[in-house]
Amino acid sequence: MKALTLNGYDGLASLALADVPGPEPRPRDVLIEVHAASVNPVDGKISQGYARSRMELAFPHVLGRDGSGVVAEVGGEVTAFKPGDEVYGVADQTRWGTHAQFVAVDAAHVARKPQNLDHIAAGSLAVAALSAFAGIVTTGQAAAGQKVLVHAGAGGVGSLAIQMAKHLGAFVAATAGPSNLEFVRDLGADVVIDYTTTDFAAAIKDYDLVFDLMGGDVRYRSFPVLKSGGVISHISVPPMTQAAPRSDVTVKPAPVSYETRYLDQISAWVESGAVQVVVGAVFPFADAIKAYEHVMTGHARGKAVLDMVGKT
Template sequence: MTDAADQTLSDDDTAALSVVLSRFGGADALSVQRMPIPQPQDDEVLVRVRAASVNPVDYKIAQGKFPPIGEDKLPLILGRDLAGTVEAMGTRAHYMVRHGDRVMAHIGIDRGAQSEFVVAKAVEFIAIPEGVDFPEAAGAGLASMTAWQGLFDQGGLDNGQTVLIHGAAGGVGHLAVQFAKWKGARVIATASAKDVDFVRSLGADTVIDYKAGRFEDQVSDVDLVLDLIGGDTGERSLAVLREGGILVSTVQPPSDDKKAGRDVRIAPRFMAQPNAAQLGQVADLMAAGNVRVTVARTFPITEAAAAYREQEEGHPSGKIVLLLD
């Protein structure tokens, strides 16, 4: 299949330009199609999407490597987070939002954010802070919830503790560094050489080039490891935890037999869940200037396939975002 950018698309006021997966096969399996515009009911709102981010889970879904999405769920509009303006409201949503409000959200996997129009419940959206643009707001959703829930809900990170964050330059990692610093933790981070200065600028106390040396030779007595890499990195991380420390992973965590008899905890693999209240806290931090979402690169929605390849192969520092306006 040709890239989305090569496809001819006709204008249609009743349909929304959307990134659609009709078969598994990675970026080559994506198409950009016009799909019917959903209509808001009851407490729902229709949002005209201005920007939607691309996350690692998106290309894994496209490859057929995300078990919750099987062939029976296809075709599927992809995407989990968005920013835009309220276009229309259901009969019970008028008291919550107004037409034209700038809003952002992290939505369920069944609805698809990479589309010109998206319907979700009004309570799932929060206001975009003044001074925050659509691409930055779109980049906050899934990545910020993964970082927030991993650090605080799963890891219990608190003021004065020490956290080691692997993959600290990516979409989730760069937010995790900032959240941990805001919480008052000491932050140790691993990143590639090209990203060391970037991660340090986010507030990390120590940044280790993971290719220049073994992090376990430089780190010890860590309260929490947030592992966004997996594999050997997760297993080696067990050695740097203090007794009673915990490893939290967004990928496959090490098995218990890797603890070698040490009193450390390995949290079950977790997936971030939409939480408007927590996203509202993130928005407050963005408004106060305590947290920023770095947008590494933007693509028009018609170049969705290229955006997916960049997310998978380019190791971006921050977020990849699709523009729909």
């Protein structure tokens, strides 16, 4: 099969399209013919050696956490899916991923594709939506009547987090760059803050939750935004270098679960129209490295997606 292989930790220079053997499904796996796959910021980071301390990869390796496609084969213990099912889901980071024509994924991390989405949209969804769900729902516990600030509101995770918080009845503020202000407003944000011209910490106050997708100094400057007892939830971002300026605010990492039940919840929200999928850019598989370049700028709007078959 064709795959985008990682052959070292030198960033883009370590990536190459190659012919490699297809994966063999384990008893609890589904083998998926990939029609579309996300390129997430973490893919670029891994190509530069991110997470080597906890996950040393064997080369060649195939990156790609999530995607959408059609079940080609199921393992002997799988009963929830059958060949021909249209599905989306999340691959194990330690195994070969979705930036290939086929991927073997644990069936516990797969769900049926939302009926109102094509594969391009569904392929963009799983990791970003489940990350937003972790920060806003399971860890942030956003609720009706609360005030929520989402940093990086135009990105793949932030754009979904805004919509989820609004669906739950929260009042939502979001930060974004000048070219994305109207886009973020259209997602439903009640207050949109241009981080290049406005100090968000001075613009809003008495918030219940900050969903931090930036880390570092942005997190430090988020403390004044919160009321006493407020929460900062965060996902895989750089820590603060300063001591926390307040003891009455809780900082919580937001572990992301990839279970089918959470994917099914995301699907229900998408099918009801409560959450709209935002695909920022689509690249043919032959241009996969250009997709990485796009995502690694750090300023991509929505999600970048690889069209693996050219007809999805």
